[in-house]
Amino acid sequence: xxxxxxxxxxxxxxEKQILKGVDLEVEAGKVHAIMGxxxxxxSTLSYVLSGRDGYAVTDGSASLEGEDLLEMEPEExxxxxxxxxxxxxxxxxxxxxxxxxxxxxxxxxxxRGEDEMSAADFLKLVxxxxxxxxxxxxxxxxxxxxxxxxxxxxxxxILQMALLEPKMCVLDETxxxxxxxxxxxxxxxxxxxxxxxxxxxxxxxxxxxLDHIRPDVVHIMADxxxxxxxxxxxxxxxxxxxxxxxxxxxx
Amino acid sequence: MALAEKTGADPLxxxxxxxxxxxxxxxxxxxEAAKRLRAMGLPGRRDEYWRFTNPADLNAAEAPEAAVFxxxxxxxxxxxxxxxxxFVDGVFDAATSDDLALEGVEIERLSxxxxxxxxxxxxxxxxxxxxxxTPVARPFAALxxxxxxxxxxxxxxxxxxxxxxxxxxxxxxxxxxVLHHVVRVEAGASLTLLESGPxxxxxxxxxxxxxxxxxxxxxxxxxxxxxxxxxxxxIFARLGEGSVYKSFTLTANGVLTRNxxxxxxxxxxxxxxxxxxxxxxxxxxxxxxxVFITHDAVxxxxxxxxxxxxxxxxxxxxxGKILVKKGAQKTDGYQISQSLLLDEDSQFxxxxxxEIYADDVACSHGSTSGAIxxxxxxxxxxxxxxxxxxxxxxTLAFVAEAIQEIEDEAIAADIxxxxxxxxxxxx
Numbered sequence: 001x002x003x004x005x006x007x008x009x010x011x012x013x014x015e016k017q018i019l020k021g022v023d024l025e026v027e028a029g030k031v032h033a034i035m036g037x038x039x040x041x042x043s044t045l046s047y048v049l050s051g052r053d054g055y056a057v058t059d060g061s062a063s064l065e066g067e068d069l070l071e072m073e074p075e076e077x078x079x080x081x082x083x084x085x086x087x088x089x090x091x092x093x094x095x096x097x098x099x100x101x102x103x104x105x106x107x108x109x110x111x112r113g114e115d116e117m118s119a120a121d122f123l124k125l126v127x128x129x130x131x132x133x134x135x136x137x138x139x140x141x142x143x144x145x146x147x148x149x150x151x152x153x154x155x156x157x158i159l160q161m162a163l164l165e166p167k168m169c170v171l172d173e174t175x176x177x178x179x180x181x182x183x184x185x186x187x188x189x190x191x192x193x194x195x196x197x198x199x200x201x202x203x204x205x206x207x208x209x210l211d212h213i214r215p216d217v218v219h220i221m222a223d224x225x226x227x228x229x230x231x232x233x234x235x236x237x238x239x240x241x242x243x244x245x246x247x248x249x250x251x
Numbered sequence: 252m253a254l255a256e257k258t259g260a261d262p263l264x265x266x267x268x269x270x271x272x273x274x275x276x277x278x279x280x281x282x283e284a285a286k287r288l289r290a291m292g293l294p295g296r297r298d299e300y301w302r303f304t305n306p307a308d309l310n311a312a313e314a315p316e317a318a319v320f321x322x323x324x325x326x327x328x329x330x331x332x333x334x335x336x337x338f339v340d341g342v343f344d345a346a347t348s349d350d351l352a353l354e355g356v357e358i359e360r361l362s363x364x365x366x367x368x369x370x371x372x373x374x375x376x377x378x379x380x381x382x383x384x385t386p387v388a389r390p391f392a393a394l395x396x397x398x399x400x401x402x403x404x405x406x407x408x409x410x411x412x413x414x415x416x417x418x419x420x421x422x423x424x425x426x427x428x429v430l431h432h433v434v435r436v437e438a439g440a441s442l443t444l445l446e447s448g449p450x451x452x453x454x455x456x457x458x459x460x461x462x463x464x465x466x467x468x469x470x471x472x473x474x475x476x477x478x479x480x481x482x483x484x485x486i487f488a489r490l491g492e493g494s495v496y497k498s499f500t501l502t503a504n505g506v507l508t509r510n511x512x513x514x515x516x517x518x519x520x521x522x523x524x525x526x527x528x529x530x531x532x533x534x535x536x537x538x539x540x541x542v543f544i545t546h547d548a549v550x551x552x553x554x555x556x557x558x559x560x561x562x563x564x565x566x567x568x569x570x571g572k573i574l575v576k577k578g579a580q581k582t583d584g585y586q587i588s589q590s591l592l593l594d595e596d597s598q599f600x601x602x603x604x605x606e607i608y609a610d611d612v613a614c615s616h617g618s619t620s621g622a623i624x625x626x627x628x629x630x631x632x633x634x635x636x637x638x639x640x641x642x643x644x645x646t647l648a649f650v651a652e653a654i655q656e657i658e659d660e661a662i663a664a665d666i667x668x669x670x671x672x673x674x675x676x677x678x
Contacts, residue, residue: 051632053625053629074633075632077633078633078634078635090626092627092630092645094652095645099644103631107640160634164634
């Protein structure tokens with residue numbers, strides 16, 4: 001599904017190498033987790049995959065189902081099936097959440113050559129998906145993320161994911177700023193989307209999210225590289241010994 | 252005077268021309284207005300309130316040529332049930348206008364009323380304009396009162412059953428229109444006035460509105476989209492106790508637009524809201540909102556919300572003042588002017604002013620200039636919305652606060668559709 005090879009990325013504004021050769025293969029139907037200390041390049045990886053400005057790819061490649069992601073505009077990546085759940089979802093005053101969701105859904109359908117969804121069908125679909133995430137009508141009416149609590153913003157990200165039905169979901173520190181109940185709700189939302197045709201890349205600093213979203217594969221990232229890959233037990237090792245132990249072991 | 256020396260003719264007298272013949276009251280009002288204009292002179296760039304806007308095209312003896320812009324879209328407010336009054340190049344057109352009969356509303360042409368010796372409008376025509384000349388001179392409004400021969404006089408005695416719509420068509424590339432309307436809303440009565448269309452190659456328009464106690468006046472206008480037209484408009488409103496005045500203006504295109512509003516709250520607990528959205532593309536676009544609101548009574552509320560979207564070297568100007576007179580306690584004054592600059596060549600010049608002589612008031616003002624929020628743009632694109640669509644969505648979101656000032660949902664939807672259309676064509 002997602003194939004990253006020898007990816008080197010530096011900041012555009014300054015001479016700073018962030019990713020120093022990332023190799024990663026995420027297969028359809030699988031959940032991969034990337035863990036790592038602060039500054040290891042986890043979030044940079046998610047931004048580069050989604051096409052955010054400010055990063056320069058100096059070497060390597062990233063493709064989604066064989067299509068070169070790095071050549072595409074952010075909207076093309078979305079239409080191709082990539083979704084990034086933001087660590088800090090953006091507030092957009094003046095744009096209603098419903099308008100936003102419908103515009104996004106129909107834009108992707110249009111890009112894929114499908115018909116736009118009717119207002120009635122869309123409303124039905126949103127209500128159904130929102131209900132599972134305990135998102136009420138009020139939250140749907142308000143401007144995108146404006147005045148939302150941390151938990152509401154993350155639930156809104158998962159709602160977008162549920163509506164857009166991407167093939168490859170990248171979750172960037174989705175657990176940050178969430179209490180246990182909110183985390184469970186978000187994890188349930190993600191687990192409901194787990195499917196043989198869909199893959200997940202869960203980026204997190206802590207092991208706790210992985211108690212709720214069980215990964216198939218865990219990678220440890222440090223200093224711009226993946227330094228260790230293993231099963232779910234690797235996450236537990238981090239929980240018990242911190243990153244210091246693994247970093248020392250690899251060095 | 253520099254101009255006069257160069258051309259050898261007095262530009263002011265050239266603009267005034269001979270006084271049109273009329274009945275006693277109109278003749279007197281025109282004479283008084285001419286006297287006012289001669290005392291203040293035509294404006295120049297050194298005048299405090301003309302520093303940001305060059306009045307040359309408005310001062311010129313003849314209107315600069317303006318091509319007529321044809322669009323395929325339905326006219327503004329087309330779907331709104333309204334009484335239509337049509338002016339072609341500034342001249343009333345009976346053939347395309349509706350019968351001027353509406354329950355609770357008396358409508359007359361200025362030209363017909365002016366020929367009479369006595370008329371209710373004599374208490375207002377040029378009178379509200381004259382009141383609005385202090386402390387800031389408004390020469391084009393005086394020029395208008397002195398020379399206007401067409402326009403409508405509207406007296407509202409009840410809640411008008413539907414809006415009155417003034418439709419301004421532009422057919423002649425050289426037309427130089429002067430229109431003067433007077434509206435009197437009697438106590439407890441209410442009217443919605445719609446205005447739309449470019450009117451002429453150049454228009455000088457004055458609207459005087461007097462709202463008696465408990466009356467309400469709603470005003471929504473869409474200034475015509477002809478790219479080369481020039482417009483100088485002035486509204487003078489006087490509000491009685493507990494009355495309401497709400498005005499919204501949409502401006503897209505045009506070379507020069509100067510919209511002045513002078514509002515006087517003279518009765519307690521009056522409410523005056525003015526809002527505007529302007530969209531400009533290109534170096535020749537220059538849009539100026541100049542607002543002066545005077546609080547001269549207790550417990551009044553005033554609100555100014557102006558948004559401008561500027562690109563490709565367009566210029567926006569906002570000069571907004573709130574004057575709170577001594578004794579105008581419990582005044583609630585709010586003013587916001589914002590521009591969205593879509594490139595580095597466009598500019599927004601803002602001069603917010605507060606002058607307060609009462610001690611128990613709440614007044615706030617703010618002015619901002621900014622570009623499209625890059626984070627929001629990326630967020631939308633990451634959800635699959637193409638960049639141009641995302642930019643339009645954020646642009647509409649920016650002007651939404653001004654459009655929300657329109658109370659009537661159908662009219663607001665119509666204005667929104669104009670905006671969307673404008674954006675779509677500007678790709």
